Amino acid sequence: MKTVEPAVVEGTALEARPSRGGHPIVRVFRERPSAVLGLSLVLFFVLVAIFGPALAPYSWTQPSGAVFAPPSAQHLLGTDGSGVDVLSEMMYGGRTSLIVGFAAALVAMIVGGGIGLLAGYSGGATDVGLMRVTDYFLVIPDLVLMIVIATVFGPSLSHVILVIGLLLWTTTARIVRAQVKSIRERVYVRRARSLGASHRRIVFQHILPQVAPLLIATTVLTIAYAIFDESALAFLGVGVPGVSWGTMLEHAFERTAMTEGAWWAFVPPGLAIGLVVIGCYLMGQAIEDALNPRLRVAHLSIRTWRIRKAPAATTHLDPEPDREEAV
Amino acid sequence: MRRTDYVIKRIFFAVMTVFVAITINFLLFRALPGSAVTNFARAPHASPELRATLTHEFGLDQPLWKQYALYLNQLVFHGNMGISFADNQPVTSELAGKLKNTIGMVFVGTFLAIVIGVVTGFLAAWRRGGAVDHASTSSAIVFYALPTQFIGMMLILLFASVLPTAGMRNQVNAFFSGGSTWSNLKDIGLHMILPAVTLALTLFGEYTLVVRSAMLETLGEDYVLTARAKGLPQRRIVVSHALRNAMLPIATLVALSLGFIVAGAILVEIVFSWPGIGQAVYEAVATRDYPMLQGAFLILTLSVVFFNFIADLLYFKLDPRITE
C-alpha cells in the first residue's frame, strides 16, 4: 500500500502521535501554537480585568464627556450613549464578563462533572435516570428558559451565573459520563475492583485523573458559551446589574449607536467577547485534539456526529472501539 | 426489527420530553413574581372591580393543580394554547403567524450558512494546510465567536443607507400604491437580507469546521487511498466520495442546530425588529403575558424536540449500531 503523507491525514484518525513525557495538558501547549495563542488571548483579558480598573482613566459609571464622543486623546475609545468613557467601561466590564464566564463554567463543570461521574460510574438505573434528566435539559431552548429564570430570580450577578451554569452542565455531563464509562471498563480498574478497592479510591485514584484533562477541555469551551450567553442575556435586558461587555452592547443598541455612527460604543465589547471566545476555543480544542483525536466531542456542536470507527493502525489513549453514542 | 424498536423508543422519548417541557413551562411561568393582573389593572378609567374580573377571567384564582389540568386538557385535546393576556385573543393563531415570519428568515439564514459552510469547508479540506485552509477556518472561528447581536449591529452600521434595517416589509406603500405579489415578495426579501445574513454569519462557522473534518476523515479512508492509487483524478475522488459521505453528518448537524437556531433567532429579531416568534417572547416577558409565553416556549421546545428526533433518525441511518 502506498505510504500516506502525514499532511493528508493530520488531524484525522490516522495521525500518529509520538509519545513524549510530561503532563498531557502541558504537552498540548508545547506542541500546538494555536493553544498558546488561545491562552495568550484569554490571559491578556484576564490581566486587563484584574489590573484594568486600577488603571482606568475615568469612572465607568459617571459620564466624563459628551455623549457618543468619538475616540480622541482624552477618550481613547470615545464615550458611550451616556457620556461614559468606553475604555474604562471595557476594563471594568471585562472583569464582570469574565467572572460570569469563569464562574458559570465552574458551576457547569462541578454539576456536569459530578452528574457525569455518577452516571458513568454507577451505571444501571442511576445512569438511565440521570441521563433522562440531562436529555430533557438538553432540548429546552436555552435562551428562553434563561430569560424566564433570570426574571424569576432577579438580576444579580450570582443569579445570572447560576442560570447560565445550570444550563450548560448537560454537555459536560454527557462527555464525562462517556469517558468514565470507558475508563471503568479498563483492565486495571477491573483489577482494582476485584482486589477490593473502595469505590472512592477507584474514583479518585484511577478515574478522576483520566477524566480531568477532558473535563478541563470541556470547561474551557464552556467558558466561551457562558460569556456568549451573558451577552445575550444582557441584550435581552436580564443580564447582570452594572457594567459588563454584554450590557455595553445592549446600551449601545438602546441608545441608537448604530444610526449615530458611534461604532466605538459597541465594537470594542463585541470584539473583546469574540477574542475571548476564540481564545477559549483554541485552547479547548487543542487539549481535546491532543487527548483523543477521534473524540471530537464539543467541537462547536453540542452533539458529535462522529461515530465511524477508524482503522486499527493508530496509537492513542483509548483501546476501546470508539462507540461514541449519540451524545 | 431493530430499526422499528429504535424509532419507537425515540418517539416515546420525544413525547415524554414534550410533556416534561409543558409541565416545566407551566410551573415556571406561574412562579414569576407579580401577575398579569397587576400589570393590566394599571389602566386609565379602571375600576377596583376590574382586578377581580381579570383575575377570575384568567383563572388565576383557581388552585394551581386545577389551572394545570385545565391547561393540559385544552392543549392536548383542542390545540388551544390559551388566550393572550395582552389582547384577549387566542395565542395559537397569533403565534402561528409570528412563527411563519421567523421560519422564513431562519430558513434563508440557515440555507446561506450551509452554503457558506460547505463551500469554505470543502475548500479548506481540499487545500489543506494552505492559505485557503487557514483563511476558511479562521473566518469560521472568528464569526462563530462574535456575538450574534454584535454582527447584526455591525451590519446595520454598514448598510443602513442601502438596505432596510427594520421590520419585515413596507405594507403602507404596498397598500396605497397597489402591490403585486411579486413586489411584496421583493419587499420582504429586501428586508430579510440583513437578518438572514446575520444569522448565516453566526452559524456557518460550525458547518465549515464539520465539513472540513468530515472530508478530511473521508479523505483518509482506505477506499479513497485505493482510488488515488488507481490514479483517478483528485477532484473526482473528493466530490464523489468525500463530499457525499460528509453530507449525512452535516445534515444531522443542521437538523440538530435548527432547533436551537429558532431560539437563537430571538437576538436577530430584536436587533432588526423582525416580527417573529422571538420578538413575541421578548414582548411577552415584559408584559407578563403567560399564555403567550407558554405558547412560544412550547413551540420552540417542540421544534427542538422535532429536529432532534430527525437527527436521531439520521444517526441511526448513519450507524445502525447505536445503542441507547
Place this chain on the structure above:
Amino acid sequence: MRARVSWLALCAAVAVVAAGCTSGGSQGSGSGGHLTIGTTSNIDTLNPFVTFQQNSYAAFEYIYPQLVQYNDQMSDFLPDFAQSWKTSSDGLTWTFDTAPNATWSDGQPLTAEDAAFTFNTILKYGDGPAGNLIGGLANVTKVEATGPNTLVVTYSVPAANVLPQLQGLSILPEHVWSQYATGDGKALRQFPNVPEDGQPLVSGGPFELASYTKDEVAIFRKNPTFYGTKPSIDGFGLQYFSSDDAMVSALRSGQIQAAINLPPTAMNTLKGDGSLTVYDGPGLQFRDFIINSSPNKTQNLELLDPKVRMAMEYAIDRDAIVQTAWLGYAKPGSTILPPAAGVWHDPNIQPLPYDIDKANAILDAAGYKRGPDGIRIANGHPMDYTVLFAKDESGAGDTAFQIIQNGFQQIGIKITQRKEDNDAVNTAILGDNNTYNTFDLAMWDWYPCCPVPDFILSVVLCSQYGSWSDTGFCDQRYDKMYDQQGVTRNQAARVALVYSMQKLLYDARPYIVLSNDDQLNAWSTGWDGFVESSLGLFNNLSKASLTQVHPA
C-alpha cells in the same frame, strides 16, 4: 472561492437595486398621498374594552367619533360629533346636539343612539368587562338619546370635568357591538375588532381602519363619509418598531416619513438632517423619585421625616439630570402637573435648588450623625436603602440614578439600584395586602393621557391603594380637595384648588419630580400641516393633526 465571490457580487447587486427602493410615501401637489408614521409604542389591541396602550387610544381618535375634542392649544374643547352642547343651571344635565345625517363607513346611520348605546353599555358592565372605561362616566346616572341628534347625559353631582372625561370615550357602532353587549358582557372583551376578510373596520372618524397586522402596522384610509373636516391625505400607516434605533434608521433612510417619541440621543443628528423637520416641545410625561409615604411602613421610618425628604431633594441635581441623562431634551421637574398641563400647572411652585451644604445642614441639625464610613445613622441603622427601579426607566434613568446616588453619597445616604420588570416593582411597592409596608424608594414615571388634572391628581388618593397608587400616600385633606375640585365648575376656583393640592403634595414629597420629558417628533420636509401637542403629532386629543397634514 468561486462560490464566495459570486455571493459577494450578488450582495452588491442587491444593494444597488435596494438603494433605489428604500424611499416610501408619495407626495402629490398639496393633497392626496400617503405616509408612514413610526412608533416604538405598540398597539396591543383595538378593542376599547381591553386596550391599555396610548397608541390604541390615538387610533380610536381617528376611526371613531368622540363627542368633543381639544383645540390646538389644548386649553378648551371644540365640537367633534357633538356640534354644540349646553348644561342645565344646576350642572347636573348635559345636552349634546350631535351631527345630523352622519353615517358609519359601511353606510349605516351614525346617530346619538350609537352614543347612548356605547355609554349605557359601559355603565351596565362597568363592574366587569367595561371596567377599563367606566372611569370616564364617573357620577353619571343616566344617558339617553332623546332624538336622533340629541344626547342627554345626567350626573349625580355638578361634575367639573365632564368634557375631558367624555372626550376620552369613543362612540362605537351599535349595529356591530350590540350582539356582544348581552348576558355577562364577556363577549365585549373577546371581539377582536379588526378588519376582516379584506373589509375595513366599520369606522366613523376621518379615517377608516383598512388593514391591521399586529405588532407591525395599522393602515388608515380616508373615510369619505366622515361628518367633519375630511382629511387631505389618502391615508397613513402607523408602523411599530421594537427599538429606537430601528425607527430612527427607518426615518433617516426614508422608509417612514414621520416618527414620534424620538430618543434624545438621536436628536442632534436629526436636527442636522436637512430633509427632516424636528419638533421639540413641552411634554406631559415626567420622571419621579418615589419615597414611600405609607403610614404602614415597618422599617426605615426616618424616610417619613419631612426633613429627610427635603434634604434628599436638595441633594438631587436636576440640571445635571436634564443635561446628562436627557441631553437637554427635558425640563427640570417641579410638580406632577408639568407646564404642558397649561393653566393647571402651578407656576408658583419652585423646586429646591441643588445645594449639598444645605442638605447636610438639615440632616446634621435633625440629628442624623455620620457613621465611621460616612453614612449617616438613623434610628440605630445606617441610612442605606434600595431603590426599586422600573425597567421602563432604563437608559436615561440609569444615568439619573447615578447622579442621584452621587449626590446622596455626599450627604451621607447610600442607595443601591434594584432594576426589575415593571410588574415586579409594582408588586414590591404594594407590599403585603396592598399596605405598602415594605419598600423604601423607587424610580418610575407617569405619562398622563391628557392635559387635565383629574387622572394624575388621583393617583395619590387614599382610595387608590392597591390600584394606581405607587407611593402609599394617603392624606384625607388632599382627598377632600380632590372631591371638591371635581364639582367646582367655576374655572378660577377650580384652578385655585388644584394649585393647593399641588402645594400640599409638593411639601409632603411622596414624589420628587426629577424631570419632565420633552415631546420629540420629526417628519420629512415633504410633509406639512401636522398639529403638534404635548402628546405628539399622533394623539388621542384631537383629530386635527392627521386631517390637516398634506404634502408640502
